[in-house]
Amino acid sequence: MQRYILSRLIQSVFILFGVLFIVFFMLQMTGDPVSLLISRHSSPEEVEAMREELGFNRPVPAQFASFIGNALTGDFGKSLRHKQPAMDLILDRLPATVELATTALLISLILGIPLGLISGSNPGSFWDVLSRGTGLLGQTIPNFWLALILILVFSVHLGWFPTFGRSTWTFLGMTLPTRSVILPAFSLALFTMGQLVRFTRSAVMEIRSEDFVRTAYSKGIADRKVYFRHILRNAAIPLISIVGVQFGYLLSGSIYIETIFSWPGLGNLLAESIGNRDFALVQAIAFFSSFVVVTLNLLTDIAYAVADPRIRY
Amino acid sequence: MVKLNRDKIRNKKILDVHNLVTRFHTFDGVVNALSGVTFHLNHGETLGVVGESGSGKSVTMMSLLHLLPAPPAKIEGGQAFYYGDEAPVDLLTLNKSGISRIRGDHIGFIFQDALSALNPVMTVGRQIGETLVEHLGMSPSAAMKRSVELLAYVGIPEPKKRAAAYPHQFSGGMRQRAMIALSIACEPNIIIADEPTTALDVTVQAQIIELVQRLKKEMDMSVIWITHDLGVVAGMADRVMVMYAGHVVETAPVDDIFYRPSHPYTIKLLGALPKMGETVHHRLESIDGVPPDLLEKPVHCQYAWRCHMARERCWEDIPKSRQMGDRHRAACFLDVAKEEA
Numbered sequence A: 001m002q003r004y005i006l007s008r009l010i011q012s013v014f015i016l017f018g019v020l021f022i023v024f025f026m027l028q029m030t031g032d033p034v035s036l037l038i039s040r041h042s043s044p045e046e047v048e049a050m051r052e053e054l055g056f057n058r059p060v061p062a063q064f065a066s067f068i069g070n071a072l073t074g075d076f077g078k079s080l081r082h083k084q085p086a087m088d089l090i091l092d093r094l095p096a097t098v099e100l101a102t103t104a105l106l107i108s109l110i111l112g113i114p115l116g117l118i119s120g121s122n123p124g125s126f127w128d129v130l131s132r133g134t135g136l137l138g139q140t141i142p143n144f145w146l147a148l149i150l151i152l153v154f155s156v157h158l159g160w161f162p163t164f165g166r167s168t169w170t171f172l173g174m175t176l177p178t179r180s181v182i183l184p185a186f187s188l189a190l191f192t193m194g195q196l197v198r199f200t201r202s203a204v205m206e207i208r209s210e211d212f213v214r215t216a217y218s219k220g221i222a223d224r225k226v227y228f229r230h231i232l233r234n235a236a237i238p239l240i241s242i243v244g245v246q247f248g249y250l251l252s253g254s255i256y257i258e259t260i261f262s263w264p265g266l267g268n269l270l271a272e273s274i275g276n277r278d279f280a281l282v283q284a285i286a287f288f289s290s291f292v293v294v295t296l297n298l299l300t301d302i303a304y305a306v307a308d309p310r311i312r313y
Numbered sequence B: 001m002v003k004l005n006r007d008k009i010r011n012k013k014i015l016d017v018h019n020l021v022t023r024f025h026t027f028d029g030v031v032n033a034l035s036g037v038t039f040h041l042n043h044g045e046t047l048g049v050v051g052e053s054g055s056g057k058s059v060t061m062m063s064l065l066h067l068l069p070a071p072p073a074k075i076e077g078g079q080a081f082y083y084g085d086e087a088p089v090d091l092l093t094l095n096k097s098g099i100s101r102i103r104g105d106h107i108g109f110i111f112q113d114a115l116s117a118l119n120p121v122m123t124v125g126r127q128i129g130e131t132l133v134e135h136l137g138m139s140p141s142a143a144m145k146r147s148v149e150l151l152a153y154v155g156i157p158e159p160k161k162r163a164a165a166y167p168h169q170f171s172g173g174m175r176q177r178a179m180i181a182l183s184i185a186c187e188p189n190i191i192i193a194d195e196p197t198t199a200l201d202v203t204v205q206a207q208i209i210e211l212v213q214r215l216k217k218e219m220d221m222s223v224i225w226i227t228h229d230l231g232v233v234a235g236m237a238d239r240v241m242v243m244y245a246g247h248v249v250e251t252a253p254v255d256d257i258f259y260r261p262s263h264p265y266t267i268k269l270l271g272a273l274p275k276m277g278e279t280v281h282h283r284l285e286s287i288d289g290v291p292p293d294l295l296e297k298p299v300h301c302q303y304a305w306r307c308h309m310a311r312e313r314c315w316e317d318i319p320k321s322r323q324m325g326d327r328h329r330a331a332c333f334l335d336v337a338k339e340e341a
């Protein structure tokens, strides 16, 4: 087990180095970064001064080395637009995205898993058709379109939710979400929910027909126990990885949803930084998102090993 | 369970199955898996069940305990009286809780491949304990202690450690022993073993057979042993039942099967056996021809296609099972023994 975790940890570190490499050369590939950063009317002296200041006049390997060195301390340089360290901006926006992603994940779990269980346990039934239909809709409806419809119906007409923005309230020193998160989270959750319905359904159907389930029945234990201890317990294992992957996707922030709802999260920041050609910030966000995904994958694999003794030993 | 006075039913029927009909309603059509299976099991005996792949051996036994997936499976006829309970019951008419009471407690099942038949994410001790908790009302810790004893009883070394291990950590033979410990946990009256040694190598096979025979004697049980291997049957069964395409074609004491077979199919099966001194391990599949398509409802003897003695009659009607000798029945129009002579 420890060896397994250690090897996965080392793998993750290598992947992150690879990401840093790509993030760095992403900028190099665009040609002379400085020309992207300054206005067309700058004089050659100004350009040279800027190059000097940003270190772009040094040889590429030296630039890369210092980029890595800084990145390891969380320093991705200053945002040109905000005149603030890029990492500070990200950490500033992080709570909004975490709030949105977590709420979306909860919504998709609460809807997706039961639907998948119902449908996988009664394949071919009315409930199966209904659940699969819901899952399919979730995966095919574009979430930005749904977001607009939701705003129209629930905010504009019914006035139940704000049309945009994030508001919070503070209780015992904790910043807590308000109903402003519901609509964006729901729009974002839809796709993940669809995936969960599909995966849960197929996991349950597969496990149901396994030999060991028949053995469990042959022992005379109650159906309910066979279902929870033998079927669900085994079906949960493949679900761990899909939940991990989906949470990573949600945490990277959704450009569409955050933009539509003016949600002050990472997706919004990314859209803005791309629009501003704020390269330091784009690099920092790209790396940060990869970091989140890699970390979640690592945690997922550990959870997997905890849940499945065949991997553990 | 209320332990039955086993002496009272010694040499009497403990299980009596009449005209069992099981069909699978699939997209391709109706599979006539069992077309009227009749047999019985006496208390204290070992009944060997042989027949080619697809002849309905497993479906017969799983029908009795309602273990088939329904749909597509549907038991469409027959009775299966079980005499090991306080009062005789027809297993086929029992509801969910009724059959759950029988499963594991009265009738234990040993499946072929213990690796896939055991839950991969539950310790072996807990899997055995589950049965004890359910039927004997033991506490989980008492059940765990009993599981360890059972593992020791079936010859697994370091039983305490093994009880805490998962199925994939066992060797093939040890895993099948654990499966056996699970099936006998509540000291059932009947054990049904569905090809329990097919996945194992020959020496381990012999050990498992020996183990079941020992347990049968010590725990005073009856055994139904499904196998492809007539050699195994010769060594351990008291009586043999031969199945073909969803029918029982012959039942007889083991010696009669080998020395006075009364069905042409049985004769062919015996012909496929290795002769004295031969070491090759023949399988039953080595008979010419293929079994009939079960999607068609049988209207004549199902074996007629392949029978080396088939007459006109055989194509007109389904032969009924007839008395061929003492405790010896076969479903054939011909007097095979005479014709062969």
Ligand SMILES: Nc1ncnc2c1ncn2[C@@H]1O[C@H](COP(=O)(O)OP(=O)(O)OP(=O)(O)O)[C@@H](O)[C@H]1O
Pocket: B024, B026, B031, B033, B051, B052, B053, B054, B055, B056, B057, B058, B059, B060, B069, B072, B294
């Ligand atoms: N789930 C199912 N759906 C459709 N047909 C089935 C199903 N299970 C079994 N059958 C059919 O029932 C028939 C009897 O199968 P069964 O498993 O009892 O054979 P068997 O004698 O045990 O063979 P084997 O020696 O291979 O185990 C076969 O023709 C098989 O195709």
Ligand SMILES: [Mg+2]
Pocket: B057, B058, B059, B194
């Ligand atoms: Mg079988």
